[in-house]
Amino acid sequence: MMNEEELRKIIRRIVKEEMEPGIPVAVSNHHVHLTEADYKTLFPHEEIAPRKWLTQPKEYAAKQVVTIVGPTGNEIPHVRVMGPCRKHSQVEIARSDARQLGITVPTRLSGELEGTPSIKVKTDDGEITVQGVIAAKRHIHMSDKDAERFGVKYGETVEVAIETDGRRTIYDDVIARPNPNFVLEMHIDVDEANAACVGPDTIGHIVPKDKRV
């Protein structure tokens, strides 16, 4: 069934995977970051508490969840709160969520909230409006050593090839985010994971500059 071209393609991929350091791909579901004040409005009776520690140090998915409410009343329940609290509240959703909520959402890096839309966030105990709804721009957390190894600088755009069976995808517009404390991990949202058929053990490879399309 397999011709030489297909065989060569598979061998090339395996060789590349063995020779280049792979990047674990992590999938972010919709979630919210809250300020201390917004947290207290939504959860007046309980402290924020870690449910699951993430790969990046000191970051966690909290036990607490909220409901996001779109302008026409469409709701997404059980949206996870991330901890610890931040300086600005922010709602990160996929484009598929945005459609369900009846809003349009810009693609932004975390924290780049200028001009982003607002949305209602509620719990049984409180309600706030968060100005800062974004679809996360795909990015790679990495240590400074990783950045040196890959030859990339903070904020640089790279292409990442994701090798999956039947839905191989090269994501461009991926932002490199080196930091002394970061652990190597590419972050994409659920739409991007579905489009590339990403599973729990999927890895990506930065496309060398001379091979970029």
Place this chain on the structure above:
Amino acid sequence: MMNEEELRKIIRRIVKEEMEPGIPVAVSNHHVHLTEADYKTLFPHEEIAPRKWLTQPKEYAAKQVVTIVGPTGNEIPHVRVMGPCRKHSQVEIARSDARQLGITVPTRLSGELEGTPSIKVKTDDGEITVQGVIAAKRHIHMSDKDAERFGVKYGETVEVAIETDGRRTIYDDVIARPNPNFVLEMHIDVDEANAACVGPDTIGHIVPKDKRV
């Protein structure tokens, strides 16, 4: 704000778009194809009727819609029936739909249904089980002349670069499907559209073989 590298990148893209024939990108929402017999079970009182003609000749989205029911009772309502009727019934959903229904779904070309899962499809008047649930493998409908122009053969895999603002994506594993009657159009599903931020006027470009990663 813009440095030379960014400017060069933009100019290269524009030059490429002007020089190469672009491929319109069409987004397929979940839908079903039905046999005459299955159609009659679901709609005993009405003939199938076109609601909107598609780009490919004689193909249409029908007025009729069905509900898909997952194994645990999770439903997706208002799933469009496509016409005319076919030799085999088939349910095409996105991976995000599969998660909502509580099933896993293989990535397949239309009609390649061996070993694919089954699902319940119902209307107010009837109910059937369709063996043939797939996530559509991305593909390009094209005329024989287009195929000659692109230098591709039937069934060949190509990479297609989709130029969008902030989510530029190169989809590999795209199958070329030349046919004398086809009109040039790339088909992707809603997950793939969301991941690449595809809009109504988005076009793709086949990546030349010597530039493939």
